[in-house]
Amino acid sequence: MKPHRVRRIPPMIPTASMADIAFLLIIFFMLTTSFSPEKTSVELPQSEIRTEVPRDAAIIAITEEGIIRFTDGERPSFALGTAAELGPLTQEVVRWIPDKEFLIKADRMVRYELIDAVLEQLRRNGAKKVGLLTEKKIGGSV
Amino acid sequence: MKLRERLRSGAEIPTSSMADIAFLLIIFFMLTAVFATTEGLQFDLPDDDPTQLDVQPEEAIHIKIIGEGQHLVDKTPMTLEEMGGYVQMKMQQNPEKPVIIQTEANVPYFVMIDVFDLLKYLEVQNISIPTQSEVERWKAFGIFE
Numbered sequence: 185m186k187p188h189r190v191r192r193i194p195p196m197i198p199t200a201s202m203a204d205i206a207f208l209l210i211i212f213f214m215l216t217t218s219f220s221p222e223k224t225s226v227e228l229p230q231s232e233i234r235t236e237v238p239r240d241a242a243i244i245a246i247t248e249e250g251i252i253r254f255t256d257g258e259r260p261s262f263a264l265g266t267a268a269e270l271g272p273l274t275q276e277v278v279r280w281i282p283d284k285e286f287l288i289k290a291d292r293m294v295r296y297e298l299i300d301a302v303l304e305q306l307r308r309n310g311a312k313k314v315g316l317l318t319e320k321k322i323g324g325s326v
Numbered sequence: 327m328k329l330r331e332r333l334r335s336g337a338e339i340p341t342s343s344m345a346d347i348a349f350l351l352i353i354f355f356m357l358t359a360v361f362a363t364t365e366g367l368q369f370d371l372p373d374d375d376p377t378q379l380d381v382q383p384e385e386a387i388h389i390k391i392i393g394e395g396q397h398l399v400d401k402t403p404m405t406l407e408e409m410g411g412y413v414q415m416k417m418q419q420n421p422e423k424p425v426i427i428q429t430e431a432n433v434p435y436f437v438m439i440d441v442f443d444l445l446k447y448l449e450v451q452n453i454s455i456p457t458q459s460e461v462e463r464w465k466a467f468g469i470f471e
Binding site (some may be wrong): 198199200202233239287295304307308310312313314315326 | 338341342344345347348349351352353355356359364365366368369370371372391415429430431432433434435436437438440442443447455457458461471
């Protein structure tokens with residue numbers, strides 16, 4: 185009997201679908217990324233207790249140098265000269281959405297008087313809800 | 327003359343580097359992404375009414391932050407741990423007891439957050455953060471020093 189000859193195929197890894205997978209991942213990341221109108225980089229204070237804040241809130245960012253930036257949550261943020269400029273902006277936001285949340289995204293080393301000035305403007309101009317953005321406390325308990 | 331037969335290869339687009347490009351793009355997007363912080367400490371601001379006093383300061387626990395690790399709780403200097411014990415004891419007697427956080431102007435923000443976080447951790451219901459002008463007003467009413 186003549187033995188059946190085995191045909192040898194060189195081993196290979198199919199890579200043709202790799203690009204499809206990669207592009208699928210790109211599309212996934214692009215669709216799930218939510219764009220924030222406030223991109224100022226600050227080192228937030230840390231806290232143990234944190235609650236979820238609404239994504240469409242107005243944000244007041246305060247950098248370590250004391251620069252205040254404001255966004256109503258829709259338009260890109262812009263710098264303000266003084267905390268007093270926040271007054272009319274707050275009034276305008278509250279007129280349309282009375283219970284709009286205002287988030288303070290301040291650097292951990294900012295002097296408290298700036299936070300105080302911002303809170304004062306918010307309170308005077310009818311803001312009801314305020315949130316102080318924090319990072320999760322790493323290690324150590326309260 | 328014998329014509330040389332041309333070697334015909336099938337037309338094809340080189341796609342082997344496509345995956346490299348795509349993964350490069352993924353890595354670029356992942357590295358440039360700025361993660362939005364969507365968590366923090368929340369509270370409600372009182373209405374702006376000069377005649378109204380939401381918190382009666384004499385009934386409240388009064389925390390004055392004068393520096394990093396320096397707090398006056400009802401006029402007694404305490405560390406953060408001691409303050410925790412004190413507030414907890416007061417809360418057991420009266421869970422509704424308001425707590426006022428007053429922070430000096432030159433104190434870094436994170437010191438105030440530490441105290442606020444501690445009070446939230448102890449599940450204090452009524453936390454009041456008066457602004458400087460409110461403190462002045464309370465002083466004018468003679469119920470705050």
